[in-house]
Amino acid sequence: MKSAPRPSSPSKARPWALITVLPFVAAAVVIAVVHFSVCARLPEPLATHFGGVDGQADGFTSARGFLTLTLTLLLxxxxxxGLLVRLPEPSEGTPWLIAGGYSLAAAIxxxxxGTLFANAGATDASAVRLPLWELAVTLAVALLAGALGRLLAGPAPRPSGRAAGEGPRLDLPAGTSAGWSRAISSPPIVALGILLLGAGLLVLALADWPASIGLLIGALAVLPFAAARVTVDRRGLTVTSTLLPPPLRIRHLPLDRITEATSRPIxxxxEFGGWGYRIRAxxxxLVLxxxxxxxxxxxxxxxFVVTVDDAVTAVALLNTYLDRARSRKEGA
Incomplete structure (x- = not known):
């Protein structure tokens, strides 16, 4: 059976990859220039973490380590x-992904x-302060940068595909059984999981371990949903993570919990506000x-929705098993 037609990529008309990486390159250049201009007046180590209402320094890193960490994160x-916006199937969220990149680059x-300027001229890094109003300004500018990124990204692509309709059936002879299985994955979720894992390990190596816990936990929460296998057989629908042991399933729906299955473009x-395992009203x-x-x-x-290739065949087989289950129940 034919799969749903793929939407054309507007990236052919608009250089999305260039637009996406631009703020990260610009931020790296500005940071390098600022560091070069104040490096002779920086204490060793630098005050790089600030807490309390008055923004008192409570964490310190070497000047070289701080610069290396920042430039590595930007890279x-x-x-x-840049890789995410070059996916073969851009979605309606791609321009917002670009906007998020602009906000992130501006914030970093x-x-x-601000940290480099605050440290410049200080003889004792413990006396350095970074007031809260500077963080508020950073947040405001990051939001404005995100708005600029969304404007430069242009209109979002529109998904196209098969219209929703009544669930099909498979011509399966009585007394025979069949199974259907497909593997699915999400490059954005894989990239996010690897990014969180890499950032967590980098922070663990260059800073204190409490700062890396959130990143590592985030990686463990994201990666299991980055790749999965969808199976339809006489037991119903089963979705398992390819990165977890087989007994641990993302979702199993037996036939007695299902009324009908259909296919449509998602x-x-x-509809869900993002990739991954999503819960809505x-x-x-599992939308990857x-x-x-x-x-x-x-x-x-x-x-329950799952995005997967050849969904029409899976739906037809599942509906066929549902019809059989109803026939056995009515004949009992």
Whole structure:
């Protein structure tokens, strides 16, 4: 059977990759210039973490380590964001992804430059202060940078595909059984998981271990949902992570919990607000990309959605098993 048609990529008309990496390159250049201009007046080590209402320094890093960490983060984030917008199937969320990159690059650049200027001329790093109003300014500028990125990204692509309709059936002879299975993955989630893991390990190596815990926990929470296998057989629908042991399943729906299955194009950001395992009013789903997906209606009135190639075949087989289960129940 034919799969849902793929939307054309507007990146052919607009240089999304160049637009995406621009703020990270600009932030790296500005940080390098500022560091060069004040390096002779910097204490060793630098005050790089600030707490309390008065912004008193409570964490310190070597000047070289701080510069290396910042430039590495910009390089990694810029590379990841640049790769994400070059995916073969851009979604409606791609311009917002670009906007997020602009905000992130601006926040890193402003905080780093503010930290360098705050340390410049200090003889004792413990006396350095970074007041809260500077963080508020950084947040405001980051939001403005995000707005600029969204403006430069231009209009979002529109998903296209097969219209929703009544669930098909598979011509499966009585007394025979069949199975269907497909592997799915999400490059953005893989990249995010690797990014969190790499950043966590980098922070662990260059700073104190408490600062890396959140990043490492984030990586462990993201990576299991980056790749999965969807299976339809006489037991129902099963979704398992390819990065977890087989007994640990993302979702299993037996036939007695399903009323019908259909297929339709899924717009990830418009319908679910992002990639991954998502929960919303009226249902949940494992959505790793926009495009073809299967929608399973449950007996409790909710839906479970999973984006996967060849969803029409999976839906037809699942509906066939549902018809068989109903026939056996009515004949009992």
């Amino acid at each position: 990694v984030f810029g590379t990841v964001f 650049g402003l905080f780093t430059c 717009a990830v950001f418009r 009226g249902g949940s789903g 990309r926009s495009g073809e997906g299967m929608v399973v209606r449950l007996t409790n009135g909710k839906e």
